[in-house]
Amino acid sequence: MKQEEIKAEDNVSTVTQFVLLGFSDLPNIQSFLSGMFSVIYMIILVGNFLIIIITKMDPILHKPMYFFLANFSFLEICYVTVTVPRILFSIWTQDRNISTLFCATQLCFFLVFGTTECLLLAVMSYDRYVAICNPLHYALIMNPTKCTWLAVGSWFGGIPVQIGQTCQIFSLHFCNSNQIDHFFCDIPPILKLACGDTSVHEMSVYVVVMMVAAVPFILVLTSYSRIIVTILRLPTAKGRTKAFSTCSSHLLVVVLFYGSATVTYLRPKSTHSPGTDKLLSLFYTILTPLFNPMIYSLRNKEVIGALRKLILLK
Template identity: 75%
Template sequence: MRHTDIREEDNASTVTQFLLLGFSGLPNLQGFLFGMFFIMYCIILIENSFIIVITRLDPALHKPMYFFLVNFSFLEICYVSVTLPRILYSIWTQDRNISFLACATQMCFFLTLAATESILLAVMSFDRYVAICNPLHYPMVMNPAKCTHLALVSWFGGMPFQLGQTCQIFSLHFCNSNQIDHFFCDIPPVLKLACGNTSVNELYVYIVAILLAAIPFMLILSSYSKIIATILRLPTAEGRAKAFSTCSSHLVVVVLFFGSASITYLMPKSTHSAVSDKLLSLFYTIVAPMFNPMIYSLRNKEVIAAMRRLLLRT
């Protein structure tokens, strides 16, 4: 296995190919890891595909809330497909080399889809805010045109920032080592390999994190503070329970995503360790997407009812 691919240019060593170390430090568990990740990938694909299909087939789920849920499920499929197939390939073939361009492409897609998830979660919280706090205006505010517009903003709003961030990172010189101690091309482990001062790049990471993570998260908190205040004013316990059940699953997903991702990207580079980076990244890139459909379906009575109607129909 080739561990370095470095060319001499102007008396500086510049990496032209990276090596994703991934889980190479666990040689006796390669078969187990491949089987585990393969099963998890299949579960994610099946769960999210099922939500997309059942939402499209059942007229009772043709509502703005489930329109955004379909977008979220498709996003989760794309999100995990940026990293998991590459992990499976590396474990199966033991070929951990990844070209400079492929690494940059993987990072760009991953960051763009992560930004999409952040914005989409904020949009979904706005949908719940309008539905619970302004139910009479809900059909007018969340009309099909507005829902489509919000979905497009979610998918493409973060793209220019993440494309710029990726170009900025991969315009750096990478010298002496090309070994990325991670299972995909993420910002913290790639920046560790850069030569010279990377403080400008780290500052850009914080700025983008504020724009595409902190601001959406604050909007979510604002929406839910008003939602909770409205729910507490409802006259009956049954009404409060019903209202809370429609948004509690979304709140759990928000905590899972923002909690683990913020620790990874807002911590200074010097405090990162390879083990903590991998564990946190596994959580928000694979584990959370696997549980998100379960959270949305098992805690949602309308989705459960739609599943029963579909099963009875077949």
């Protein structure tokens, strides 16, 4: 289908749809990209659904740690579903047009699920902090009611803020072009299309990032700094190894997610380039959800044992 581009000469154009350029600059490998993204999407779905199933079926995994892990796995399924099906649709049909409403909806869900991931990672680090630093009171502190409320807060805590931010972004006038040089509707490439000075909107993005990402990240760092101090005080090397193994997987996921997302959203608009933005976005939108099931299963003996039981039952 023909891509429609809008350019302003004298007056501000009213944009009713955008064009997601995606990977259109790589015409010779469209089939490869289609196959790669299809396989990755299926691996993410199967891997995360398996984690959800085994945490529900195996009584050994009926613990707060695995309750949050099941929530995290479901979140990763939702998170990647916001972007990958749209990428595949564009490749398969060569129709890269996306309505303003659908673009705003995609951005809103992406931001909400991203906020949920930040909050849930902080909650999971708090769970590991209580388990390692205060093990005698772990069952009392991390009781089912508290775990449920922490999960609910993580899922719904960012919704009002991100709906507001999405409305603010799409209240802008777009006059330079309607072509988004990205594979999904994200804030940095959309702001590039806006008319005039967007410094106020950039500042609001930074403020929101500090609220929903930086603050949870600080809580993660605080939890792990105390965890590391506690681990180093353990009398035996075996005890230190066991304690560290229970939180190393989570720490690796934190580094992968926050590292790429922070660079993307906290850089000034003038330093953004389409190629770099796409590469960084691939890390926190697709590669991190792909690695998560492997990271949590391969480094966790209880998860591996539960998987074996599930396979033997079949």
